[in-house]
Amino acid sequence: MVAFTTHVNGQEQEISIAEALDLSYRNNEQIKRYSERVKQKIYEDKAAKGNFLPSISLMGGYTYFSENIEMNSSQMSSSLDELGGLYSAAFVEAYGDQIGLSDVSAESAYSTMVSVLGQFPDYSNMVIDNQEFLTAALTATQPLFTGGKIIAAKKYAKAELQSADIALNQVKDEIANELIERYLNVVLLQQVIKVRQQIYEGMLKHKEQAERAIQLEILPKHVLLRAQVAVADAEKDLDNERNKMQLAEMALRATMNLPDSIQFKVMDSLAYRDVYLDFDALLNKAYTQQPILELIEQKEVMAKQAHAIEKAKFMPNVAAFGSYNMFREDLTVIPPKFIVGVQAEINIFNGFKDVNNLKASKHLQKEVENAKEYANQQILLLVKSNYTNALNQQKLYKSHMTTVALAKENLRINKRRFEEGLGKSIDVIDASLLFEKSKVEQLVALDGYYKAIANLYTAIGEPENIIQILSK
Numbered sequence: 001m002v003a004f005t006t007h008v009n010g011q012e013q014e015i016s017i018a019e020a021l022d023l024s025y026r027n028n029e030q031i032k033r034y035s036e037r038v039k040q041k042i043y044e045d046k047a048a049k050g051n052f053l054p055s056i057s058l059m060g061g062y063t064y065f066s067e068n069i070e071m072n073s074s075q076m077s078s079s080l081d082e083l084g085g086l087y088s089a090a091f092v093e094a095y096g097d098q099i100g101l102s103d104v105s106a107e108s109a110y111s112t113m114v115s116v117l118g119q120f121p122d123y124s125n126m127v128i129d130n131q132e133f134l135t136a137a138l139t140a141t142q143p144l145f146t147g148g149k150i151i152a153a154k155k156y157a158k159a160e161l162q163s164a165d166i167a168l169n170q171v172k173d174e175i176a177n178e179l180i181e182r183y184l185n186v187v188l189l190q191q192v193i194k195v196r197q198q199i200y201e202g203m204l205k206h207k208e209q210a211e212r213a214i215q216l217e218i219l220p221k222h223v224l225l226r227a228q229v230a231v232a233d234a235e236k237d238l239d240n241e242r243n244k245m246q247l248a249e250m251a252l253r254a255t256m257n258l259p260d261s262i263q264f265k266v267m268d269s270l271a272y273r274d275v276y277l278d279f280d281a282l283l284n285k286a287y288t289q290q291p292i293l294e295l296i297e298q299k300e301v302m303a304k305q306a307h308a309i310e311k312a313k314f315m316p317n318v319a320a321f322g323s324y325n326m327f328r329e330d331l332t333v334i335p336p337k338f339i340v341g342v343q344a345e346i347n348i349f350n351g352f353k354d355v356n357n358l359k360a361s362k363h364l365q366k367e368v369e370n371a372k373e374y375a376n377q378q379i380l381l382l383v384k385s386n387y388t389n390a391l392n393q394q395k396l397y398k399s400h401m402t403t404v405a406l407a408k409e410n411l412r413i414n415k416r417r418f419e420e421g422l423g424k425s426i427d428v429i430d431a432s433l434l435f436e437k438s439k440v441e442q443l444v445a446l447d448g449y450y451k452a453i454a455n456l457y458t459a460i461g462e463p464e465n466i467i468q469i470l471s472k
Contacts, residue, residue, distance in 0.1 A: 014267035017183050018467050020256055024179045027257035031175060034168040041161040048157035051150040054142040063133040069332065071126040081117040088113035128332055136326035144342070147315025152308035159301040166298065169461075170291035175255065176463040180454045182252040186266050188447040189245045192440055196241050199436045200234040202415075206428050207231050209419065223425045230429045268470055270446050272397060275453055275469055279387050282460055286379050289461035293379065296372045303368045307361040313354045316346035379459065386456040393449035400442035407435040 015023075025031060073080070089110035096102050101109075143150060207227040213219040258264065287293065322340040347354065411431040417423030454466040 012263040012265050015264045016267050017180065017470055020183055020252070020266070021176055021179050021464065021467060023256040023258065024175050025172065028175050028255065029257060030171055031168070034164070034171045038161070038164045038168050041157075041164040045154075045157045045161045048154045051143070051153060054140050056138070056140045058136070058138050060136040061134075063135070065131045065133075068131055069128040071128070073125055081114050084117050085110040085114035130330070130332065133332075134327045134330055138324040138326070140322045142320045143317070144320055145316070145318040147312030147317070149309055149312035149317075152305040152312065156302055156305040156309070159298045159305065163295055163298040163302070166291050166294045170295070173291060173458055173461060173463050177454060177458040179252070179255045180463065180466055181451055182248065182255055183266060183268075184270075184447055184450055184454075185248040186245065186252055187268055187270055188443055189241055189248055190266065191270055191443050193238065193241045193245060195436060195439045195443070196234070196238040199432055200231070200238050202411075202432055203227070203231045203234045203429070206415075206418075206425070206432070210425050218421065219425065226429065227425055230432070270443060270450070272446055272449075273469055274394075275390075277387060277390060277453070277456070279383070282387065282456065283380065283383050285460040285462070286383050287376070290375075290379055290459065291461055292375055293372070296368065296375055299368045300365070300372070303361070303365045307358070307365060310354065310358040310361045313347065313357075316344045318342065318344045382459045383456065386452050386459055390449060390452035390456055393445050393452055397442060397445040397449055400438060400445055403438045404435070404442050407431070407438040411435045 089106040092101055092104055092109040093106040096104055207224070207230075210219060210224050210227045214221055214224055252266075253260075253264075320340075320342050322338070324338055325335050328334050328337065411428075411434070414423050414427045414431040418425060418428045450466065450470065453469070454463065457463050457465045
C-alpha cells in the first residue's frame with residue numbers, strides 16, 4: 001500500500017488484476033478480522049495444552065478481629081471433665097504405688113474425677129490472645145484422570161484453530177471472487193465505453209455529412225432530424241455507461257479498501273482465450289479443496305470431541321494435590337508444613353443434566369453428518385451450473401464473432417453508399433446501432449464467460465487461477 005502510494009505520487013496509476021488482488025488481501029477489513037480470529041484460536045489451543053500441566057497457586061491473606069477469639073467452655077465442659085478423668089486414671093496407674101494409692105484402680109480414679117469435676121460450676125470462656133492472623137499457602141494440583149476430558153478439549157481446540165484457518169481461506173476466496181467480478185465489471189465497461197464512443201463519434205460525423213448534403217440540397221431537411229436524434233441517443237448511452245463506470249470503480253475501490261486520494265485505472269482488457277475445462281477433475285478438486293467441506297470436516301471432529309467431553313462427565317475425576325503452609329506458628333490451629341494427597345470426585349445426580357447433554361451431543365454428530373451430505377449436493381450443483389454456464393457463454397461469444405464481423409462490414413458498406421450518394425441516412429444509423437448492439441453483446445458474453453470460469457475456480461477453492469488466464 002505504501003509502495004503503491006509512493007509510486008502514484010498524485011497521478012493515476014494503472015493496476016493489474018494481480019496487483020488489485022494483492023491489495024485486497026492486505027487491506028480488506030474482512031480478511032483482517034478473520035486473521036485476528038486465527039491468532040485468537042492459536043492462543044486458545046496453547047491454553048488447552050495447559051490442562052495437562054499442574055496448577056500451582058499462591059494464596060495469602062491478612063485477617064484482623066475487633067476482639068480476641070473466645071472459646072465457649074460451657075459447650076466443652078463434658079469434654080474437659082472426661083479429659084480430667086483420663087488424666088487421673090493414667091496418673092494413678094503410673095504413680096499409685098509411689099504415693100500410697102496402690103489399692104485404687106484406674107477405673108475408680110476415672111469415675112471419681114469425672115464425678116467431682118461435674119460438680120464444679122461452668123468454666124469461664126477461654127480467650128485466645130491474638131487479633132491478627134497472616135495466612136499464606138502454596139498449593140499445587142495435578143490432574144491424574146478425567147475420563148478423557150482434557151484430551152478431548154485439546155482436540156476440540158485444535159479443530160477450532162483449523163476451522164478458523166479454513167474460514168480465513170474461505171473469506172479470501174470470497175474476496176478474490178468479489179475482486180475478480182468487480183475488476184471484470186470495470187474492464188467490461190471500459191471496452192463498452194470505447195464502443196459507445198466510437199458509435200457516438202460516427203453519429204456525429206454522419207450528422208455533419210447530412211448537414212452538408214442538405215446545404216447542397218441533395219437530401220431533404222427531415223433527414224437531419226433523424227441524425228440529430230441518433231446523436232442524442234448515442235450521447236445518452238455513452239453518459240449512462242460512464243455513470244456505470246463510476247459506480248463500478250467505487251465498488252472495486254471498496255474491495256481493495258483504497259482511500260479516495262489514490263487514483264487508479266485498470267490495465268487489463270477483455271480478450272478471448274480458450275480455456276480447457278475438465279468437469280470430472282474440477283468436481284473431484286471441489287470435493288477435496290472446497291473450504292465449506294473442510295469446515296464441515298472440522299465440525300465433525302468438534303462434535304466427536306464434544307461427545308467425548310460429555311461422556312467424561314460420567315467418569316471420576318482424580319487429581320493429586322499438595323500444599324505448603326507458611327506463617328503456621330501465628331495461627332490458632334497450627335497446620336502441618338506439608339499436605340499431600342490424592343482426591344477423586346464423581347457426580348452422583350444432577351437432575352439428569354449430564355444424560356441429556358450426552359444425548360444432545362449424539363444428535364449434534366448426526367446433524368453434522370446431514371450437513372456434509374447436503375454440502376456435497378450443493379457443491380455438485382455449484383460446479384455443474386458454473387461449468388454449464390461457462391460453456392454456454394463461450395458458445396454465445398463465438399456465435400457473436402460472425403455477427404459482429406457481418407455488422408461491421410454492413411456498417412462500412414452503408415457508410416460508403418451514403419458518402420457516394422447511393423444510400424440513405426437511415427441505413428447508416430441502423431447499421432451503426434446494429435454493430436453497436438452486436439459488439440456490446442459480444443463483450444457481455446465474454447465477460448460472462450470469464451465470470452463463470454472465475455465462479456467455477458472459486459467453487460473448487462482456487463479462485464486465483466483465473467488471474468493467470470486474464471494476465472496472459
